[in-house]
Amino acid sequence: MANTSSVTSATSHASSSGPAGEAKILDHNYDGIREYDNPMPFWWSALFWGSFIFSVPYYIYYHVGVGPTLNDNLEAEVGEFVEAQAAALGDLKPDAKTILSLVQNDPKLKTGASVMFRSNCATCHGPEGGGRTGPNLADDSYINVKQPEDFFKVIRDGVSGKGMPDWGKRFSEPQLVLLASYAASLRGTNPAEAKEAQGTVLPQWSVPASAPADPANAPAPSGTSKPDGT
Ligand code: HEC
Numbered sequence: 001m002a003n004t005s006s007v008t009s010a011t012s013h014a015s016s017s018g019p020a021g022e023a024k025i026l027d028h029n030y031d032g033i034r035e036y037d038n039p040m041p042f043w044w045s046a047l048f049w050g051s052f053i054f055s056v057p058y059y060i061y062y063h064v065g066v067g068p069t070l071n072d073n074l075e076a077e078v079g080e081f082v083e084a085q086a087a088a089l090g091d092l093k094p095d096a097k098t099i100l101s102l103v104q105n106d107p108k109l110k111t112g113a114s115v116m117f118r119s120n121c122a123t124c125h126g127p128e129g130g131g132r133t134g135p136n137l138a139d140d141s142y143i144n145v146k147q148p149e150d151f152f153k154v155i156r157d158g159v160s161g162k163g164m165p166d167w168g169k170r171f172s173e174p175q176l177v178l179l180a181s182y183a184a185s186l187r188g189t190n191p192a193e194a195k196e197a198q199g200t201v202l203p204q205w206s207v208p209a210s211a212p213a214d215p216a217n218a219p220a221p222s223g224t225s226k227p228d229g230t
Contacts, residue, residue, distance in 0.1 A: 089102075136195040
């Protein structure tokens, strides 16, 4: 019992070190077991109280909702990532061809756009675009959209007084083109949660959705006759 003997000798040492042991031994006595008053070292207490005090504003900022949540940060990063990808594609024109082929031909862009859609649009349009307070984007009926370019315009400018926000304030142009392309790509899908059709039934887009984004990627025509007939 090496411990016991060292405690005993320490106790006798402390009690011999002056009147009342300079308050080094606490008053209580458990069946003869006495306790030293050993305060934690200053650096330890400073760390403990420092982290405790730090936790209060941290909790309020990140958990009560003043600051960005992890989700907000993720969404911002995904947005930047997707925008960088979009920028790498060059100028994205908000024309029918781009809107009907951009995410349709690029699964990675489509995944990025779907994350943006779920974090910004799903509250009103449903996670798969089947519609909630906002209209169903998966069916053939549209309220504001008459032609593919309108996806871009409606998303950028919103529909004032009808509850569709103007996302032009929030997103850059390539991101808006991406969102437009993603919204267009939802047509003809089968969301689990689907709202009744609203607006007018539109004929299928005249530009095929599978049209390649870049004409350079189009298969070469098999005929070799030149336009001038030579
Ligand atoms: C706060 C709810 C809300 C959010 C969030 C929202 N929308 Fe909408 N959206 C609406 C409503 C409501 C309409 C229908 C407006 C009308 O009745 O004219 C609409 C219409 C649309 C339309 C036109 C549909 C049609 O039938 O013509 C598109 C496309 C669209 N939203 C895409 C988006 C995208 C993409 C996002 C996310 C970036 C988004 N919306 C976020 C409420 C919302």
